[in-house]
Amino acid sequence: MKIILAKPRGFCAGVNMAISTLDEALKRFGKPVYVYHDIVHNTWVVDEFRDRGVIFVERLEDVPDGATLLFSAHGVSPIIREAANKRGLRTIDATCPLVNKVHRAARQFAADGYTTILVGNKSHDEVAGIIGEAPDSIIVVENISQIHKLKIKKGSRLAFMTQTTISKYDTNIFIDALQKRFPDIVITPDSSICFATQNRQEAVSKLAAMADVVVVIGSNKSSNSRRLADIAESSNVCAYLVDGPDDIRGGWFKGDETVLITAGASAPEHIVQECIEVLIKRFHTTVEEHIVCEENIKFTLPKELRENY
Numbered sequence: 001m002k003i004i005l006a007k008p009r010g011f012c013a014g015v016n017m018a019i020s021t022l023d024e025a026l027k028r029f030g031k032p033v034y035v036y037h038d039i040v041h042n043t044w045v046v047d048e049f050r051d052r053g054v055i056f057v058e059r060l061e062d063v064p065d066g067a068t069l070l071f072s073a074h075g076v077s078p079i080i081r082e083a084a085n086k087r088g089l090r091t092i093d094a095t096c097p098l099v100n101k102v103h104r105a106a107r108q109f110a111a112d113g114y115t116t117i118l119v120g121n122k123s124h125d126e127v128a129g130i131i132g133e134a135p136d137s138i139i140v141v142e143n144i145s146q147i148h149k150l151k152i153k154k155g156s157r158l159a160f161m162t163q164t165t166i167s168k169y170d171t172n173i174f175i176d177a178l179q180k181r182f183p184d185i186v187i188t189p190d191s192s193i194c195f196a197t198q199n200r201q202e203a204v205s206k207l208a209a210m211a212d213v214v215v216v217i218g219s220n221k222s223s224n225s226r227r228l229a230d231i232a233e234s235s236n237v238c239a240y241l242v243d244g245p246d247d248i249r250g251g252w253f254k255g256d257e258t259v260l261i262t263a264g265a266s267a268p269e270h271i272v273q274e275c276i277e278v279l280i281k282r283f284h285t286t287v288e289e290h291i292v293c294e295e296n297i298k299f300t301l302p303k304e305l306r307e308n309y
């Protein structure tokens with residue numbers, strides 16, 4: 001067996017920043033630190049922080065007065081931010097700057113009188129936060145058939161945006177369908193998919209052609225990880241999404257394959273290495289890293305941790 005290890009893979013700049021922020025908050029303020037939603041969508045990361053005294057909540061009511069509350073990488077709706085401030089909670093905002101960019105665009109389109117078609121998963125934390133910027137002028141579309149059923153008032157000005165982590169292949173299909181129905185819809189040049197999502201997707205789509213099987217490391221809740229598996233499958237290669245080494249099944253392999261391994265933007269590198277170890281032990285595998293592009297972007301810690309707080 002030969003393993004091709006895709007690069008870039010795993011933690012992106014936004015995830016690194018969110019994790020460092022929570023790490024620093026724990027050091028500075030001590031446990032417990034509360035986090036609104038999962039800090040990132042990965043079970044290993046969440047469980048490790050839980051063991052260190054982080055409490056993840058889905059409702060503000062579950063955060064006691066006087067607590068430190070961190071907003072996760074996926075961002076929150078302004079209503080949550082305002083309610084937390086009103087209660088005088090010590091808040092730290094670890095929203096990825098690229099998610100914030102989509103929030104700003106949503107606000108701007110609404111202020112300019114546009115109705116925004118937002119392609120994404122309605123129940124995803126990121127999408128819920130963006131909708132909160134302009135609930136009356138954002139319509140979420142999850143699949144193409146919903147585009148055909150959209151009821152838009154005559155004369156409305158339309159804009160298009162996406163969740164940061166959807167696949168660029170899907171995005172193009174949505175853009176085509178939307179432009180056919182609404183030729184004047186405003187499409188931002190590179191949509192809203194973030195660079196890290198695009199780079200990981202591009203690596204998989206380029207390298208999948210060399211592989212018989214693709215293993216994507218990431219949690220099922222991670223949108224960008226699921227998209228990587230979808231992209232591999234669209235190249236007619238069998239793809240498996242695994243949270244960690246225990247999910248890998250020997251029966252997936254004969255032992256003479258080329259296996260492409262990649263990881264979603266929230267999957268830790270030590271889990272990638274543990275998965276590789278499982279295959280090496282069982283199949284005496286060789287490992288080659290293939291670099292499709294380099295990523296050097298870093299995001300600074302949020303201002304609450306840069307200034308005296």
Ligand code: SF4
Pocket residue numbers: 012013014015073096097098099164165194195196197224265
């Ligand atoms: S995947 Fe993109 S948008 Fe999401 S945290 Fe990473 S850099 Fe930010």
